Amino acid sequence: MTDTRDQFLQAARDAFAARGFYGTSIAHIVESLPFTKQALLHHFGSKEKLYGEVLQRISERLMRELDTVAAAHSKPDRRFEETFIAFFESARSHAADTHLLMRELLDNQRRAETARNWYLQTFLERLTRMAQAVPDMQFDNKQAALAFVYQLLGAINYFVVSAPTLQSMFGQRSHARLQRQFATELKRFMQVAAPLSSG
Amino acid sequence: MTDTRDQFLQAARDAFAARGFYGTSIAHIVESLPFTKQALLHHFGSKEKLYGEVLQRISERLMRELDTVAAAHSKPDRRFEETFIAFFESARSHAADTHLLMRELLDNQRRAETARNWYLQTFLERLTRMAQAVPDMQFDNKQAALAFVYQLLGAINYFVVSAPTLQSMFGQRSHARLQRQFATELKRFMQVAAPLSSG
DNA sequence: ATCATGACTTACCAAATGGTAAGGCGTCAA
DNA sequence: TTGACGCCTTACCATTTGGTAAGTCATGAT
Numbered sequence: 001m002t003d004t005r006d007q008f009l010q011a012a013r014d015a016f017a018a019r020g021f022y023g024t025s026i027a028h029i030v031e032s033l034p035f036t037k038q039a040l041l042h043h044f045g046s047k048e049k050l051y052g053e054v055l056q057r058i059s060e061r062l063m064r065e066l067d068t069v070a071a072a073h074s075k076p077d078r079r080f081e082e083t084f085i086a087f088f089e090s091a092r093s094h095a096a097d098t099h100l101l102m103r104e105l106l107d108n109q110r111r112a113e114t115a116r117n118w119y120l121q122t123f124l125e126r127l128t129r130m131a132q133a134v135p136d137m138q139f140d141n142k143q144a145a146l147a148f149v150y151q152l153l154g155a156i157n158y159f160v161v162s163a164p165t166l167q168s169m170f171g172q173r174s175h176a177r178l179q180r181q182f183a184t185e186l187k188r189f190m191q192v193a194a195p196l197s198s199g
Numbered sequence: 200m201t202d203t204r205d206q207f208l209q210a211a212r213d214a215f216a217a218r219g220f221y222g223t224s225i226a227h228i229v230e231s232l233p234f235t236k237q238a239l240l241h242h243f244g245s246k247e248k249l250y251g252e253v254l255q256r257i258s259e260r261l262m263r264e265l266d267t268v269a270a271a272h273s274k275p276d277r278r279f280e281e282t283f284i285a286f287f288e289s290a291r292s293h294a295a296d297t298h299l300l301m302r303e304l305l306d307n308q309r310r311a312e313t314a315r316n317w318y319l320q321t322f323l324e325r326l327t328r329m330a331q332a333v334p335d336m337q338f339d340n341k342q343a344a345l346a347f348v349y350q351l352l353g354a355i356n357y358f359v360v361s362a363p364t365l366q367s368m369f370g371q372r373s374h375a376r377l378q379r380q381f382a383t384e385l386k387r388f389m390q391v392a393a394p395l396s397s398g
Numbered sequence: 399a400t401c402a403t404g405a406c407t408t409a410c411c412a413a414a415t416g417g418t419a420a421g422g423c424g425t426c427a428a
Numbered sequence: 429t430t431g432a433c434g435c436c437t438t439a440c441c442a443t444t445t446g447g448t449a450a451g452t453c454a455t456g457a458t
Binding site (some may be wrong): 009020021102105106107108109142144153154155159161164174177178181182185186190 | 222302364
């Protein structure tokens, strides 16, 4: 039954996101499911492979969403802006995924195994090309565009990942306001901070 | 001997930064030191307390640096800008600390214990006040200033934490250029993206 | 000389870890 | 009816985990 696999994958994703790869035991993943540890191992072979599948699902979703937004907007400037707005919304609503990817970034160097940044690479390239296609932004070179894109990505990811901390720090209402404020600041950043022939 | 303690603290910091709290065993921390596991436990009592001390050291350093930069610049706009430039440099040169703090942010919610965000709270408050003190930036409210500050922090932290990945992705030379580019983009962001009565 | 104290050791330990082995059980094709 | 196969189980297992107990040894005060 594929349904069982999905249950495992979902529970694993949540657990890995909350506690990280090393902080998550197979036993813990299975805890809330009506299956045993060995059922999980039967389906995925090892914890590592399970993690790999979780990661792959997430990056596939990201790519799909990127396609969708890109297809919905033909004008480069709109496309660029809407992509990041959508990315922010997506990162927020899939907070578990965002957490997990942040952890992956931190672990990446040591759990080398297979280069797991393949998805990041194409992701970044697409976003960078998108930025370079915007007429109002005249980047000196690819690096400049990438730096700009990376600032946006960093701001978004970091903010989303901070949500629980900020919420417990300022309270839920205040945090909700902050979140709206953040979105508008993000938009202005994209509109106004775009380099105009920065050389 | 305090020297021994320092050795433990340094090794622990590096290990926690590289592998996270759960991915790091006491045995592994001690591995490269001429002491046994129990020597560490003798000094710190438990892994958790050791981690706490590591964290405290880092936040004390951050506060010290914040004081230094703030004291060196009296004009609010310069002070604000120089603070973030210094923070970027600091985050880069203390990459291990940056990694560790990012992990802490991710783990924070579950390893609640004592609210560990005390340092973050005052850190954010100081930066926000600093932003609000800049005449050219007229924020509608505290939230707006905080959102702005948080974008900067996010961009910086995320970028620094990405360094190993980006380096393996694009190569060392290319990454070095990207890093310089990032710094200049950051400066422009602060100068140009500052809200001017955004209402 | 003796005692205390702090630094560090060896010897252990219960619990949890990821994973293997082997078998039960239902389904479905031959 | 039989045999194969996929799903899932119970039994295990070696290793690693964080931590305790108890001692050795040097130093330094009384």
